Amino acid sequence: MVVPCFNEMRRLPASVAGVSRWLLERGRPFEVILVDDGSSDGTGALLRRLAGDYPQVRVKTLPRNRGKGRASAEGVHFSRGTLVLLFDADASMPIEELSKLERAIADGADIAIASRAVPGAREIDQPFHRRLLGKAFNRLVRVTLLPGLRDTQCGFKLFRGETARQLFSQLEIDRFAFDIEILLRARRSRYRVTEVGVRWLNSDASSVSPLRDGGRMLWDLARLRLGSVGRS
Numbered sequence: 001m002v003v004p005c006f007n008e009m010r011r012l013p014a015s016v017a018g019v020s021r022w023l024l025e026r027g028r029p030f031e032v033i034l035v036d037d038g039s040s041d042g043t044g045a046l047l048r049r050l051a052g053d054y055p056q057v058r059v060k061t062l063p064r065n066r067g068k069g070r071a072s073a074e075g076v077h078f079s080r081g082t083l084v085l086l087f088d089a090d091a092s093m094p095i096e097e098l099s100k101l102e103r104a105i106a107d108g109a110d111i112a113i114a115s116r117a118v119p120g121a122r123e124i125d126q127p128f129h130r131r132l133l134g135k136a137f138n139r140l141v142r143v144t145l146l147p148g149l150r151d152t153q154c155g156f157k158l159f160r161g162e163t164a165r166q167l168f169s170q171l172e173i174d175r176f177a178f179d180i181e182i183l184l185r186a187r188r189s190r191y192r193v194t195e196v197g198v199r200w201l202n203s204d205a206s207s208v209s210p211l212r213d214g215g216r217m218l219w220d221l222a223r224l225r226l227g228s229v230g231r232s
């Protein structure tokens, strides 16, 4: 699994402990690739410590902050698994939900994305304004670029390994709209994408700023729609 990490001193240790425990108990081989996205809060040292504590953890470092998309692509590039999971540092999707995504891949999908907007999804403690913003953004994505998909933004997506490595090697969008570019490219390459309803916990305050990051996302959406990125 690949975890993009930007200033995650507070949230990451519990997340890594939780997923490692669950994955170890399952007994199948796994690796956890933590990518430090140019953090300024000591996350770098924390990641090195975690790599010492857990033999399954590997660390990659971006010298300056490049965005969740770029950090994810960097991690995927170094991945070796037959399956690759993208996982947010705050573990707002409980790792047990991975079984549902794996089932979707076993049933023939190339990519299984967690969703808060299809049957089976449950949101716990999501503040009203964030739910509204999320819904509006997803609607815009559905109307302009990805008809049929109801929630593209969950930080919990499972790919066949080769599919992930191929798609992410082409990624142009560095920040939070990268999921949309990846899913667009997946459609063009005729990969099968399945949306899977998951249980979802709102861990705590998001690190995404609606104004700055939201504005950038709209701009990237426009660039994707006009074809100035995401084509080559």
Ligand SMILES: Nc1nc2c(ncn2[C@@H]2O[C@H](COP(=O)(O)OP(=O)(O)O)[C@@H](O)[C@H]2O)c(=O)[nH]1
Binding pocket: 003, 004, 005, 006, 007, 008, 037, 065, 066, 067, 068, 069, 071, 087, 088, 089, 090, 092, 155, 205, 206, 207, 208
């Ligand atoms: N805010 C922010 N998050 C980043 C960046 N690069 C990587 N990330 C990671 O992207 C994920 C964003 O998750 P989170 O803050 O929970 O945002 P959410 O989408 O509102 O749940 C976390 O794993 C972050 O560490 C960045 O440049 N800015």
Ligand SMILES: [Mg+2]
Binding pocket: 088, 090, 092, 203, 206
């Ligand atoms: Mg989150």
